[in-house]
Amino acid sequence: MTRRARFLTLAPLAVLCLTLLGLASADGAWLGRVPAADHQRTNPYQGQADAIAAGRNIFEEHCARCHGENAEGKKKRPPLKSQRVQQEASAGDLHWLLYNGNMKKGMPPWAKLPDPQLWQLVSYLKSLHE
Amino acid sequence: MTFRLTILLSAVLVSGWAAAQERPYFVTYSHEMEEPGNLEIEMFNVVGKPTGANRFLGSTVELGYGVKTWWTSEFYLDGQSTANDSTIFTGFRWENRFRPLMGEHWINPVLYVEFENTAADKVLREVVGHDGNADFADPNSVARAEHEREMEFKLILGSNFRGWNISENIIAVKNLANEPWEFGYAWAASRPLKLAASAHKCAFCADRFQAGIEMYGGLGDRYSFGTNQTSQYFGPTINWSSPHGTTLSFSTQFGLNDYSIPRLYRIGISYEIEQFFGRFHRGDQ
Numbered sequence: 001m002t003r004r005a006r007f008l009t010l011a012p013l014a015v016l017c018l019t020l021l022g023l024a025s026a027d028g029a030w031l032g033r034v035p036a037a038d039h040q041r042t043n044p045y046q047g048q049a050d051a052i053a054a055g056r057n058i059f060e061e062h063c064a065r066c067h068g069e070n071a072e073g074k075k076k077r078p079p080l081k082s083q084r085v086q087q088e089a090s091a092g093d094l095h096w097l098l099y100n101g102n103m104k105k106g107m108p109p110w111a112k113l114p115d116p117q118l119w120q121l122v123s124y125l126k127s128l129h130e
Numbered sequence: 131m132t133f134r135l136t137i138l139l140s141a142v143l144v145s146g147w148a149a150a151q152e153r154p155y156f157v158t159y160s161h162e163m164e165e166p167g168n169l170e171i172e173m174f175n176v177v178g179k180p181t182g183a184n185r186f187l188g189s190t191v192e193l194g195y196g197v198k199t200w201w202t203s204e205f206y207l208d209g210q211s212t213a214n215d216s217t218i219f220t221g222f223r224w225e226n227r228f229r230p231l232m233g234e235h236w237i238n239p240v241l242y243v244e245f246e247n248t249a250a251d252k253v254l255r256e257v258v259g260h261d262g263n264a265d266f267a268d269p270n271s272v273a274r275a276e277h278e279r280e281m282e283f284k285l286i287l288g289s290n291f292r293g294w295n296i297s298e299n300i301i302a303v304k305n306l307a308n309e310p311w312e313f314g315y316a317w318a319a320s321r322p323l324k325l326a327a328s329a330h331k332c333a334f335c336a337d338r339f340q341a342g343i344e345m346y347g348g349l350g351d352r353y354s355f356g357t358n359q360t361s362q363y364f365g366p367t368i369n370w371s372s373p374h375g376t377t378l379s380f381s382t383q384f385g386l387n388d389y390s391i392p393r394l395y396r397i398g399i400s401y402e403i404e405q406f407f408g409r410f411h412r413g414d415q
Binding site: 049050051053054055057058061065066099100101103104106107108109111112114115116117120 | 153160162163165166167196198199200229232233234290292293295322325326327328329330331337373404405408
């Protein structure tokens with residue numbers, strides 16, 4: 001096999017592998033970036049009805065336009081009732097994501113919201129599976 | 131054309147519940163960017179009475195758009211009205227802000243680049259060099275003959291800690307007409323009156339108000355760096371964000387030396403339209 005033929009065979013394979021790798025890590029890759037200390041943080045408002053109601057207001061104001069009125073997702077913006085959000089991600093993971101964003105994927109950081117509001121939002125998001 | 135204008139106005143008027151969590155700053159930039167796809171329409175006014183000159187009202191209309199999570203672009207139209215003189219359009223500015231680091235850090239840098247073409251400008255969106263009382267003494271007919279084409283650069287540093295936002299700006303301005311570099315600074319700190327949100331939808335809950343302080347001033351130029359013969363301002367500032375995307379801001383700022391305008395009153399109103407271009411896509415309302 002000549003060098004040119006070898007290149008023409010291997011180049012598409014390499015592109016295919018990189019694409020599959022990219023797709024595999026595209027969604028949920030942020031979970032792997034959450035530091036252990038943040039992963040283990042607990043929600044001070046966990047299960048509190050008032051916090052869930054406040055979180056719902058915050059969601060409507062800041063998140064619904066992209067993620068849908070009922071968090072069902074829109075176009076490239078993921079649904080928040082997914083297994084990843086409801087089961088795989090801990091409350092600490094969600095808080096970390098809200099605080100830092102996932103800027104390469106279009107999710108801005110919401111550090112401008114005070115910490116208690118981020119936890120209220122997490123309370124609401126975690127209540128969506130019920 | 132009329133149809134497009136109607137659609138545009140309709141989009142603004144029916145946009146409903148929208149996000150607005152603006153900092154109550156008039157001069158200082160925080161590191162927080164416009165959310166991607168959001169369009170913010172703002173109007174800022176400043177009223178002042180320079181020593182030995184006529185009272186003035188400077189106004190800016192600003193359109194800010196979140197291009198990416200890390201890139202915000204804004205366009206300004208400036209004007210001013212001076213008592214016993216005239217009301218004039220003073221020019222335009224185009225700014226871009228870039229956030230180089232992904233995620234939130236202890237200190238978050240943002241790079242700012244602006245081009246402005248103004249004359250007889252009195253909006254005081256920044257104070258640099260030896261800007262001061264004397265710049266407001268000329269009548270508009272004289273002042274507007276001197277065009278300022280400038281490039282402005284800022285290093286914006288911002289931190290959020292326990293509900294507080296602390297922002298610092300370092301400013302460098304180069305007039306393209308072979309004048310020396312001029313420098314300035316601004317810093318501000320603010321906090322919502324209440325950190326947790328209310329469980330009930332309310333327009334005037336404490337968490338919808340933010341209060342803080344702001345200070346800014348000139349730092350001379352390349353040949354005379356420092357605070358000698360520069361104007362300096364300091365004052366409290368407050369804003370209120372309505373549930374429907376409108377934010378009202380107010381500040382009284384005091385000149386700290388004889389070179390400064392004794393008092394400035396600033397009022398701002400902004401309105402944020404979420405996912406502006408998405409409103410024109412079928413099925414995305």
